[in-house]
Amino acid sequence: MLILGIESSCDECSVAVVEDGKKILSNVIATQIDLHRPFMGVVPEIASRIHTEWIYPVVEESLEKAGVKKEDLHGIAVTNRPGLVGSLLVGLSFAKGLSWSLGIPFIGVDHIRAHLYAPHLEYEIEYPYLGLLVSGGHTIISKVSGFDDIEVMGTTIDDACGEAFDKVAKFYNFGYPGGVIIDKMSSQGDSRAFQFPKPNLHKGNHTYDVSYSGLKTAVINQLDQFHNKEYEKTPENIAASFQKTAIDILMKRLKKAIKNTGINRVVSGGGVTANTYFRKTISEIYGIEAYYPSLELCTDNGAMIAAIGYHYLNKGIYSGFETNAMARVASFRRKYP
Ligand code: KG4
Numbered sequence: 001m002l003i004l005g006i007e008s009s010c011d012e013c014s015v016a017v018v019e020d021g022k023k024i025l026s027n028v029i030a031t032q033i034d035l036h037r038p039f040m041g042v043v044p045e046i047a048s049r050i051h052t053e054w055i056y057p058v059v060e061e062s063l064e065k066a067g068v069k070k071e072d073l074h075g076i077a078v079t080n081r082p083g084l085v086g087s088l089l090v091g092l093s094f095a096k097g098l099s100w101s102l103g104i105p106f107i108g109v110d111h112i113r114a115h116l117y118a119p120h121l122e123y124e125i126e127y128p129y130l131g132l133l134v135s136g137g138h139t140i141i142s143k144v145s146g147f148d149d150i151e152v153m154g155t156t157i158d159d160a161c162g163e164a165f166d167k168v169a170k171f172y173n174f175g176y177p178g179g180v181i182i183d184k185m186s187s188q189g190d191s192r193a194f195q196f197p198k199p200n201l202h203k204g205n206h207t208y209d210v211s212y213s214g215l216k217t218a219v220i221n222q223l224d225q226f227h228n229k230e231y232e233k234t235p236e237n238i239a240a241s242f243q244k245t246a247i248d249i250l251m252k253r254l255k256k257a258i259k260n261t262g263i264n265r266v267v268s269g270g271g272v273t274a275n276t277y278f279r280k281t282i283s284e285i286y287g288i289e290a291y292y293p294s295l296e297l298c299t300d301n302g303a304m305i306a307a308i309g310y311h312y313l314n315k316g317i318y319s320g321f322e323t324n325a326m327a328r329v330a331s332f333r334r335k336y337p
């Protein structure tokens, strides 16, 4: 079954052709990063206009690279939630038009679920597992029992992990995009230079929740307070100390989830899983099977959309033309305290 996957939820215009939810025949990723750099963040109006210009050539390039004619496609999968509505609408409208003209079904898929599914493109992974989604907009610890069966155990109560990377980088003018730059700078810095605080979420039902606004405030407004005077106050040292704390916050909660559930298989996805320290740390957790995507599949891409879309379409589950784009999703079950 050949599925075309379309991703346009943010600043990546990406289209892939994936066979049977597993074999990537093409995965074209056209990034708008250079166009948003002058603003140090994604400008929604620019993003949607550029998607409108790029979507057609990106689809054509993806089909050509895959060696597939559009008439050979069996279905289309497209991100329709969550994300920037204007940008989502470009991909969704294109998918609807192509679906109608070719007489094949399309399915609107959830971007977050697709991120968590990305490692399945590269590894044979059995269910259940603990799913760790760490992106620019979301930070979720979950129990995953099937490609579409996700129980949220914990989330961030304020900023997302990737958002904290982006905001710290923006404040200190480190460059854009923030996560990648902080990762690079950290390799030249010493994480012992600042002892930033970790959130203390022991009260209430926050067993697996995380918080990043306290760390962000400490790094931005209270630098002196947490400075270890034996080390210099360099940008690289700030980056390394922040990065270590941001990832350690996540790992502490993950280890708790592993211990309490007895599930020792962990699958992660989303932009922050590209982080060097994240990859090293999760690989070193004792006694677990840890999966994370190769770098190209960590950040936004059409292949993960096509791969998860295949499972819906293969079961005869597809979307109607009334399907709309949604900025947010509230569809996850939250079971654990
Ligand atoms: O999954 P993604 O491409 O888009 C969303 O769905 O949000 O994730 C983007 C996020 C951004 O916040 C970006 O700064 C972060 O992932 N990111 C990183 C790295 N690469 C991307 N954060 C830390 N280290 C990286 N190497």
Ligand code: ZN
Pocket: 111, 115, 135, 136, 270, 271, 299, 300
């Ligand atoms: Zn994403």
